Amino acid sequence: MVWQRDVDLVVPLWQGGGHIGVAAGAAALARMVAPSGGRLHISVADGTPTAHDGVQALDTVADTLQRLHDRLARRDPARVLTLGGDCASDLAAMRHLAARHPGLTVYWVDAHADLNTPATSPSGRAHGMGLRTLLGDGHPRLVGTPAPALHPAQVTLVGTRDLDPAERAYVTAHGIDRVAAGEIAADPRAATARRHAGGPAYIHLDLDVCDPGDLPAVACPTPGGPGTPAVAAALAAIAAHHDLVGAAVCEYTPDTPHDADRVRALLAALGLTG
Ligand SMILES: [Mn+2]
Numbered sequence: 001m002v003w004q005r006d007v008d009l010v011v012p013l014w015q016g017g018g019h020i021g022v023a024a025g026a027a028a029l030a031r032m033v034a035p036s037g038g039r040l041h042i043s044v045a046d047g048t049p050t051a052h053d054g055v056q057a058l059d060t061v062a063d064t065l066q067r068l069h070d071r072l073a074r075r076d077p078a079r080v081l082t083l084g085g086d087c088a089s090d091l092a093a094m095r096h097l098a099a100r101h102p103g104l105t106v107y108w109v110d111a112h113a114d115l116n117t118p119a120t121s122p123s124g125r126a127h128g129m130g131l132r133t134l135l136g137d138g139h140p141r142l143v144g145t146p147a148p149a150l151h152p153a154q155v156t157l158v159g160t161r162d163l164d165p166a167e168r169a170y171v172t173a174h175g176i177d178r179v180a181a182g183e184i185a186a187d188p189r190a191a192t193a194r195r196h197a198g199g200p201a202y203i204h205l206d207l208d209v210c211d212p213g214d215l216p217a218v219a220c221p222t223p224g225g226p227g228t229p230a231v232a233a234a235l236a237a238i239a240a241h242h243d244l245v246g247a248a249v250c251e252y253t254p255d256t257p258h259d260a261d262r263v264r265a266l267l268a269a270l271g272l273t274g
Contacts, residue, residue, distance in 0.1 A: 003244055003271030006077035008039040009093060013064050015047060015057035016088035017127035017251070019219035025252030029083040032264060033272045036081075038073060054118030055139050061088055061126045062141035068092035069144065076100075076113040081272070082248035083214065086219065087114055087127040087206050090248035091142070094134055094202060095149040101200035104245070106134075106150060107191060107238050109231070110206035111222035115169045120166035123211040127251075131155065131204075132170070134192060152176050158191050158234065159209040162222050181209075181226045188233035192241040201242035203235060206251045207263070218257035219251045228262040232269035239271060247272075 010030045012023035014257070024256070030039075047060030069092045072080070080097060082090035088111065108114070114131040117138045121128055129138050135155075136148025152174035159181045163171065166235050171178060183190040195201075210228050212221035226234075237246075247270050252263065267273050 001271055002036065002274045003239070004036055005079035005081050006037040007075060008033070008035055008037065008081045008083060009068065010039065010041045010083045011044070011068065011085040011088045011089035013044050013061065013085040014224070015022050015044070015049065015060040016050055017086040017125055017219050018049075018056060019086070019253065021253035021255055022025070022084065022086050022219050024254050026083050026085045028254035029249055029252060033081070033083065034274065037077070042068060042071070052125055053141070054121070054124050055126055055129070056124045058139065058141065059254070065092045065142065065144065069095070072096040078245065080246045084248060084250035087204070087250045088130050089132060089250055090204060091130050093146060093246055095250065095255045097202055098134070098149045099203060101245050102200055104150075104154060105157050105195050105199060105201045105242065107158055107201060107203045108155060108160065109203060109209050109235070110160055111162050111208045111225055112206065112220065113157055113160050113163050113171065115167040115170050116164060120164065122164060123131055124217070125207070137143040156191060156195070159226055159231065161224050181224065184234040185230040188230065189241070191234050191238055195241065197241055199242055200245045201238060202246040203238055203244065203248070205235065205247065205249050205270070207249065207264065207266070210262070215258060215262050217253050217256040217263070219253055228265055232265045235266065235269040239269070
């Protein structure tokens with residue numbers, strides 16, 4: 001069954017992670033997914049890679065988020081798909097949907113937690129700060145709104161396995177729900193076990209959640225992940241358990257040799273191919 005949404009955002013933002021290959025990922029995903037509702041191609045300026053306040057390419061990332069925010073504010077869509085781009089590509093969409101759907105659950109399906117701030121990030125890359133900005137901490141130009149978009153209780157980390165020490169401390173301190181790679185491999189429904197059926201949900205899919213032996217075409221390959229069939233089964237289980245109101249696919253580098261059918265299987269699990 002094809003997931004119906006109001007708008008697809010194609011966001012070739014790469015400056016958040018510094019890997020230009022993910023810009024081609026946005027275009028490749030846009031070819032693989034038939035449009036549903038409108039489709040907006042967001043332009044991303046080349047900009048300057050200069051770091052400000054501890055964030056690489058801050059101007060480019062913040063300007064892109066502002067452009068996305070303006071588009072979303074004008075259209076006020078209830079259901080949004082983002083085809084990235086790096087993991088900062090869907091921050092504006094998540095902020096919009098969190099405000100529109102109270103009680104939204106966000107499934108962060110990613111080898112990384114993206115819970116750094118400019119003060120804790122080893123790299124200064126915005127793509128490692130995204131989830132934390134939604135929780136209200138970080139550079140004000142990336143956080144956007146004065147009130148946090150999300151509460152930690154709304155977040156489930158899925159397959160996340162490469163955390164910096166400060167991220168690990170944040171997860172522990174805030175009791176963020178976490179489902180390990182092995183748990184979804186054993187039972188695809190493990191991710192939704194503690195969530196009410198039928199509630200609104202968002203899936204942020206960074207393809208690097210998959211083991212790089214299975215899917216190497218990502219910006220930050222991270223060993224120890226589940227295979228793509230286990231990830232696809234977990235995505236389908238999340239979509240079946242909830243009212244899916246938003247999703248993003250990020251960090252795809254299609255020019256890396258790989259089996260594109262594995263990406264298509266993940267897109268099918270999200271209801272993005274008919
Ligand atoms: Mn990642």
